[in-house]
Amino acid sequence: MSEIKAYAATAAGAALQPYSFDPGELGGDDVEIDVSHCGICHSDLSMLDNEWGMSGFPFVPGHEAIGTVTALGENTKGLKIGQRVGIGWSAFSCLSCPQCLSGDHNLCDQTQGTIVGRHGGFANRLRAQWPWVRPLPDALDPAKAGPLLCGGITVFAPFLIHNISPTARVGVIGIGGLGHLALQFANKWGCEVHAFTTSDSKEEEAKKLGAHFVHNTKRDGALKNLAGSLDLIISTINVPLDIPGLLGTLAPKGRIHVVGAILEPMPVPAFGLISGQKSISGSPTGSPSAIDQMLAFSARHQIAPVTENFKLSQVNEALDHLRSGKARYRIVLENDLE
Numbered sequence: 001m002s003e004i005k006a007y008a009a010t011a012a013g014a015a016l017q018p019y020s021f022d023p024g025e026l027g028g029d030d031v032e033i034d035v036s037h038c039g040i041c042h043s044d045l046s047m048l049d050n051e052w053g054m055s056g057f058p059f060v061p062g063h064e065a066i067g068t069v070t071a072l073g074e075n076t077k078g079l080k081i082g083q084r085v086g087i088g089w090s091a092f093s094c095l096s097c098p099q100c101l102s103g104d105h106n107l108c109d110q111t112q113g114t115i116v117g118r119h120g121g122f123a124n125r126l127r128a129q130w131p132w133v134r135p136l137p138d139a140l141d142p143a144k145a146g147p148l149l150c151g152g153i154t155v156f157a158p159f160l161i162h163n164i165s166p167t168a169r170v171g172v173i174g175i176g177g178l179g180h181l182a183l184q185f186a187n188k189w190g191c192e193v194h195a196f197t198t199s200d201s202k203e204e205e206a207k208k209l210g211a212h213f214v215h216n217t218k219r220d221g222a223l224k225n226l227a228g229s230l231d232l233i234i235s236t237i238n239v240p241l242d243i244p245g246l247l248g249t250l251a252p253k254g255r256i257h258v259v260g261a262i263l264e265p266m267p268v269p270a271f272g273l274i275s276g277q278k279s280i281s282g283s284p285t286g287s288p289s290a291i292d293q294m295l296a297f298s299a300r301h302q303i304a305p306v307t308e309n310f311k312l313s314q315v316n317e318a319l320d321h322l323r324s325g326k327a328r329y330r331i332v333l334e335n336d337l338e
């Protein structure tokens with residue numbers, strides 16, 4: 001196999017530079033794709049900065065990759081050369097533990113992230129284990145679909161996990177990279193959709209994305225006015241939450257589901273859970289089957305991320321744009337490596 005060309009950082013927080021490496025022989029369960037596009041997720045920044053203490057260097061980010069299959073290991077199934085596919089956060093699981101055998105591959109304790117101990121999709125080629133390489137429906141634009149493979153499945157999975165009814169009232173905290181997709185999914189699922197924000201300037205766009213109601217949580221009484229009404233709240237932000245106030249907005253058996261990586265402990269009042277039999281939960285991305293359902297749902301309902309596009313050679317400019325908080329709402333890199 002020829003060398004893979006990529007962009008890598010040599011130390012935490014460093015700028016990405018051209019980098020080449022020998023991927024070795026293709027494993028029996030491995031698929032190699034030619035990357036055409038790759039989204040940038042905030043998790044790429046967290047890994048680049050080694051915020052989670054598990055980054056290895058040189059580090060090649062990128063875990064929202066779209067491309068075409070160019071090589072298949074002898075044990076791979078369900079894929080063919082030339083097929084358009086996507087790869088998200090996960091690139092490997094053991095396939096033999098109770099979690100994998102029951103369809104919860106993303107909960108396997110041997111799961112490997114696409115950019116954790118591996119080189120990611122800011123490259124001209126990328127490898128992953130075949131179950132994690134998912135066919136891309138023809139109706140989805142490859143130049144926009146990358147963020148669905150991580151951000152999309154992250155906010156779609158709670159609807160599957162909790163068997164959300166299409167008549168449910170669903171709140172989404174944060175109208176950003178994750179939240180703007182959650183609003184679209186909740187709306188097309190059939191739910192009454194409530195967006196939570198701290199900025200009045202996002203109200204009009206939130207409604208265009210699918211929110212029926214928009215609540216500015218900086219206003220006095222915003223949460224109290226919703227007391228006992230919501231069945232599910234999906235939190236997509238990474239800053240502390242008003243858990244007592246949010247629990248008060250839930251209907252009996254309601255749930256707060258956390259997908260934003262809040263690093264601080266959450267203060268949870270016991271009576272806030274006990275009264276009304278309420279719950280707080282969380283989840284990491286989704287299984288290969290859940291990803292397929294999310295992609296099919298997106299294709300059927302024409303759901304797509306709002307994206308800004310850069311060339312892969314502009315990767316540092318794109319990362320700075322994301323780091324500054326100016327991205328609206330996801331960034332996708334187009335491979336221009338020769």
